[in-house]
Amino acid sequence: MNVEIFIDDQYEETTVKIYAKTYSKEIDWIKDQVLGHPQDKITAFSGDDVEILAYRDILRFYGLDNKVYLDTMNNTYTTRLRLYQLEDRLPKKQFIKISRSEIVNLDYVKSLDLSFSGTIALELKNGQVTYVSRRSLKNFKEALGL
16 A cells, blocks of 8 residues: 655645555445544444444454353443444544454553464453464464564
């Protein structure tokens, strides 16, 4: 990807143009970043209650028994979205997929345990422990600069 920035006082408004061979997820991501990520909330269900939660309040999303759950510091909810849909919607710098069935919010990772062979244990700020799968290990390490 090439990025060019032109500063000229003849322009009254900032304009962003994207030139690409094909439309991609990367273009969607750039558009969302430029426009201020329009989807920063999610509908969550707890029994008969429905709540709208901000992404910043969610520790993790995980799949279990054909349902997708999300954890906040105090509660566990379900969502009707699938993990692959969440992966496309969530901010890439904040959320990372750590296995086929789990996405975590990096802002809520308290500590890493690197002593496990072939994986990393994550302790979240609410005390939960989860693990990075071998398949996701490379991307996780790259995201954190390990």
